[in-house]
Amino acid sequence: xxxxxxxxxxxxxxxxxxxxIGHAYTTVAADAITRFRRxxxxxxxxxxxxxEHSQKVERSxxxxxxxxxxxxxxxxxxxxxxxxxLHIAYDDFIRTTEPRHVHAVGEIFKRIQANGDIxxxxxxxxxxxxxxxxxxxxxxxxxxxxDCKRQVELVREESYFFKLSxxxxxxxxxxxxxxxFIQPASRRNEMVSxxxxxxxxxxxxxxxxxxxxxxxxxPKHVIYVWFDAxxxxxxxxxxxxxxxxxxxxxxxxxxLMGKEIVRFHAVIWPIILMALGLPLPKRVYGHGxxxxxxxxxxxxxxxxxxxxxxxxxxxxxxxxxxxLREVPFGADGDYSEEALIRRINVxxxxxxxxxxxxxxxxxxxxxxGRIPExxxxxxxxxxxxxxxATADQVAAAMDNLALQDATGAIFxxxxxxxxxxxxxxxxxxxxxxxxxxxxxxxxxNLAETLRAVAVxxxxxxxxxxxxxxxxxxxxxxxxxxTWRDAATxxxxxxxxxxxRGSPLFPRIEIEAPKAVAQTALPEAAGALLDIEAFRQxxxxxxxxxxxxxxxxxxxxxxxxxxxxxxxxxxxAGIAEHYRPEDLIGKSVVVVANLKPAKIRGLExxxxxLAASDATGLAVLTPDRPVVSGSEVK
Numbered sequence: 195x196x197x198x199x200x201x202x203x204x205x206x207x208x209x210x211x212x213x214x215i216g217h218a219y220t221t222v223a224a225d226a227i228t229r230f231r232r233x234x235x236x237x238x239x240x241x242x243x244x245x246e247h248s249q250k251v252e253r254s255x256x257x258x259x260x261x262x263x264x265x266x267x268x269x270x271x272x273x274x275x276x277x278x279x280l281h282i283a284y285d286d287f288i289r290t291t292e293p294r295h296v297h298a299v300g301e302i303f304k305r306i307q308a309n310g311d312i313x314x315x316x317x318x319x320x321x322x323x324x325x326x327x328x329x330x331x332x333x334x335x336x337x338x339x340x341d342c343k344r345q346v347e348l349v350r351e352e353s354y355f356f357k358l359s360x361x362x363x364x365x366x367x368x369x370x371x372x373x374x375f376i377q378p379a380s381r382r383n384e385m386v387s388x389x390x391x392x393x394x395x396x397x398x399x400x401x402x403x404x405x406x407x408x409x410x411x412x413p414k415h416v417i418y419v420w421f422d423a424x425x426x427x428x429x430x431x432x433x434x435x436x437x438x439x440x441x442x443x444x445x446x447x448x449x450l451m452g453k454e455i456v457r458f459h460a461v462i463w464p465i466i467l468m469a470l471g472l473p474l475p476k477r478v479y480g481h482g483x484x485x486x487x488x489x490x491x492x493x494x495x496x497x498x499x500x501x502x503x504x505x506x507x508x509x510x511x512x513x514x515x516x517x518l519r520e521v522p523f524g525a526d527g528d529y530s531e532e533a534l535i536r537r538i539n540v541x542x543x544x545x546x547x548x549x550x551x552x553x554x555x556x557x558x559x560x561x562x563g564r565i566p567e568x569x570x571x572x573x574x575x576x577x578x579x580x581x582x583a584t585a586d587q588v589a590a591a592m593d594n595l596a597l598q599d600a601t602g603a604i605f606x607x608x609x610x611x612x613x614x615x616x617x618x619x620x621x622x623x624x625x626x627x628x629x630x631x632x633x634x635x636x637x638x639n640l641a642e643t644l645r646a647v648a649v650x651x652x653x654x655x656x657x658x659x660x661x662x663x664x665x666x667x668x669x670x671x672x673x674x675x676t677w678r679d680a681a682t683x684x685x686x687x688x689x690x691x692x693x694r695g696s697p698l699f700p701r702i703e704i705e706a707p708k709a710v711a712q713t714a715l716p717e718a719a720g721a722l723l724d725i726e727a728f729r730q731x732x733x734x735x736x737x738x739x740x741x742x743x744x745x746x747x748x749x750x751x752x753x754x755x756x757x758x759x760x761x762x763x764x765x766a767g768i769a770e771h772y773r774p775e776d777l778i779g780k781s782v783v784v785v786a787n788l789k790p791a792k793i794r795g796l797e798x799x800x801x802x803l804a805a806s807d808a809t810g811l812a813v814l815t816p817d818r819p820v821v822s823g824s825e826v827k
Contacts, residue, residue, distance in 0.1 A: 199237045200231040200237070201238075202224050202238065202239070202448055203240075203241045203446055204242040205220065206290065206423055207242075207273070208245050209251065209265075209266045210248070211269070212269065213273055215504070218276070218280060218517065219517050221277065221282055222282070225240065225280075225283060226653045226654050229653035230600075233652065233675070239285050239439075239442075239443045241288060241426075241430050242284050242287060243426060244288075244290065245422075246291045247405060247416075248326050248419040249405075251266060251405065252405040253323070262405045279505045281514075286430050288430040294432075298429035299407050299421075300410045302470065303409060303421070307410075309469060310357075313354065313355055314352070315352075315355050316350070316351070316353065319349060320346040321346060322342065322344065323347065325342050327339070327341065328397055330394065352415075353397040354409060354415060355395045356395060356396050356465075357395050358395055358396055358461070362389060362392070365468070366389055372476075375460075375477060376477075377477060377479045381456050393461070396462065400415065400416050400418060401414055421466070424462060424463040424466060425466070427463075428472070433472075444472070445474060445476055446476065448479055450479050451481070452482075455480075463475075482525045482526035499529060504534070509657070511542070511657050514656070515654065516538070519541065519605075520533060520598075522598050522599075523595055535702050538702055543701040543823065545612065546605070547700075548758050548823055549640075550644060550665065551698075554692055559621075559739075561637050563692050564689055565689060565690045567634060568635040568639065568684075569635050572632045572635040577639045577643050580607055585680060597654075608647060609821065611643045611644070611647075612821045614640065615640065616779075616820075621778045644662055646683070648660075649675045658699075660672050661695065664695070666692060697760055701823060730787075731787070732786045733783055733803070735784075735822055736757040736762070737780070738779065739755065741753050741778055742774050743769055744796065752764075753777065755782070757822055757823050762799045764800045764802055766798075768811060780813070781815050781816055782803070783803045783814045783816075783826050784800040784803065
């Protein structure tokens with residue numbers, strides 16, 4: 195039986211300057227969607243590329259003293275390594291200067307002209323070069339481009355026009371009949387309002403440019419960049435004449451883009467297709483902007499972030515996770531390095547990395563480093579039920595392109611597994627030989643959850659899932675796993691020898707600003723503490739995994755604790771109040787950023803917090819299970 199098909203596109207990007215994190219946002223999303231569909235068994239096809247014929251590119255090249263082709267070749271030479279660094283697994287990369295595209299666009303122009311939908315006239319109006327957009331006088335915002343707020347130029351020239359107005363009602367009827375055609379709903383409402391104001395026939399050629407595709411039969415005209423660029427979604431599939439790829443994948447399942455270019459894709463592009471007699475794409479999705487300090491990133495403004503540098507510093511999984519998890523996909527969001535580090539620490543280090551570390555540690559300690567045999571009679575089904583619910587939630591979210599909801603559902607499962615360790619306390623189960631079946635079942639459940647989580651995360655994180663499988667002792671290639679494998683409980687084979695490795699995501703410590711770091715703490719007891727001075731103290735939860743008395747020291751215990759996937763040794767003066775065995779598995783609060791100290795020859799990295807009164811000393815613990823490494827505020 196033939197597999198279902200799924201075709202995903204990004205916009206093709208202007209190579210007028212190096213791409214930034216905003217471009218990566220769209221492309222990572224498209225890649226994750228494609229990978230997820232492949233995981234579900236779809237024959238998925240993913241295309242991206244570059245839009246190289248434009249006045250913007252021509253001017254940028256001239257400023258560099260280059261010809262346009264030489265200029266765009268240099269930019270494209272940087273884009274391909276960028277997508278490689280982000281593990282973008284596209285199937286084709288289309289450039290509008292390629293012969294296959296140039297020939298096809300000329301044929302599209304001729305066919306629409308032959309239908310009577312393109313005619314020769316004269317254009318007089320306002321043109322925004324950065325946006326490559328024509329505007330009427332009434333559409334300007336205080337005399338400037340209503341989109342980018344920059345200066346426009348008065349243009350008067352002979353031009354070919356495309357009859358948008360002829361198709362206005364037909365397009366409105368299509369939108370009404372297909373509510374999911376333009377998403378999210380806010381974009382659909384904007385487009386419907388725009389169309390109902392009345393569509394004007396648009397200029398689709400320029401005579402004052404040399405850089406572009408000549409109009410067939412009238413080479414003094416160059417085809418307007420948007421008419422040229424939009425065609426890439428079918429020219430990349432070999433249309434015309436419409437070979438195997440076109441028959442196989444068209445119409446597109448989703449065109450992904452930033453919200454500023456939805457109008458071109460939801461108005462001009464569908465009408466081009468109508469004029470050609472071709473099916474319309476199933477969905478046009480305009481996501482929000484990833485802003486910097488509240489402003490849209492722009493190459494021309496210079497307020498951009500280089501994703502290559504982020505990948506080099508934080509890793510590809512961290513960058514992709516931030517882009518997919520931080521902001522609801524249809525809404526605007528802000529990038530900051532602080533937000534990126536927080537997302538790494540909270541989700542990847544404290545939650546996922548901590549779960550992997552703790553699970554492998556208890557498997558090593560209580561099951562000889564092998565996946566134990568579970569017992570159905572000893573299983574309460576908590577994690578298996580949550581896994582089934584998570585699989586349904588992720589699939590539903592991905593159908594709606596709610597990427598944040600999909601990743602959020604997976605990390606709720608990770609959080610549930612961390613709480614499961616705290617609640618089931620395998621270190622306590624191990625003390626009772628009569629509860630051995632329960633212990634082995636708990637350990638199996640944790641490992642099996644990790645196996646399924648790794649598969650679920652594979653569309654979003656390209657590296658960590660394979661490392662999780664390797665540490666669980668799995669030798670199969672995770673790339674061969676399916677969504678059924680992720681959603682099915684009990685596939686992990688007992689007896690596998692785990693391969694415990696280094697922490698997946700070490701926690702990133704943020705240094706306090708110098709002015710804060712030099713703030714003197716008050717010496718007198720009861721003195722008021724400045725909030726900035728207090729913020730220097732990093733209080734975190736940790737879990738005790740080992741405890742023993744320090745030889746020759748009646749008051750000291752040596753504790754081994756896990757803190758967000760990292761093991762630390764702490765020497766604490768609590769031996770007169772606690773037996774070592776009573777502390778194992780206990781969640782405690784520690785000062786995480788204390789300088790290491792040597793106590794009785796042992797390095798102590800942190801301080802355990804405790805309260806004392808007339809009745810003795812009490813170690814501070816959270817009043818409910820929390821993930822190791824959680825910040826104490």
